[in-house]
Amino acid sequence: MSTQFKVNPQPTFVDWSTGDLSGEGIEESVKTLGQLAGLFKDEAAWRSMDPVTEVYRVRFWRPVPEGTSGGLFWGATILQPGRVGDEYFMTHGHFHAIRDRAEYYATVKGTGAMLFMGEEEHTWSQTMKPGTVHYIPGKVAHRVVNTGHEPLVILASWHSDAGHDYASIRTKGFGKRMVVREGEPCLV
Numbered sequence: 001m002s003t004q005f006k007v008n009p010q011p012t013f014v015d016w017s018t019g020d021l022s023g024e025g026i027e028e029s030v031k032t033l034g035q036l037a038g039l040f041k042d043e044a045a046w047r048s049m050d051p052v053t054e055v056y057r058v059r060f061w062r063p064v065p066e067g068t069s070g071g072l073f074w075g076a077t078i079l080q081p082g083r084v085g086d087e088y089f090m091t092h093g094h095f096h097a098i099r100d101r102a103e104y105y106a107t108v109k110g111t112g113a114m115l116f117m118g119e120e121e122h123t124w125s126q127t128m129k130p131g132t133v134h135y136i137p138g139k140v141a142h143r144v145v146n147t148g149h150e151p152l153v154i155l156a157s158w159h160s161d162a163g164h165d166y167a168s169i170r171t172k173g174f175g176k177r178m179v180v181r182e183g184e185p186c187l188v
């Protein structure tokens, strides 16, 4: 759509109480359990669940074309609560295709964990709760985990030329997983 990219784009709109994003040119992508094959450790538990179950959806605004140098995107992710076996629902996770591109995530609603992994698979986490703002340095893979009982809503802003490298995560995963142990989230 040629009218989508403008030198001076109109503002988009965030409902700060819900994280909902609306406005001209907002796009949406939904990920179901069936589309996240191989992501969760307990494959038998994954197989026993309905593949059309929604895990997360991203609504995003690209005021400039994907790949533009120097531009910024904005998005809202809604990650549903749930588990596959003892492992919490999570996003796929990725490095950026241009590795040194950083990103911001900010929590609007819910509770969760932000997982980070360096290129040497060193993995660490930060607690997410309403108001937390997470800086994701360049060269660090990132994933969001919902450790609560309600949808986890986050806002993000990233470089328009960052791109996504999902393949590294699909083949090797993160160095650690967020699972429930005696009712509490635990990074193992």
Ligand code: NI
Pocket: 094, 095, 096, 103, 142, 158
């Ligand atoms: Ni990213």
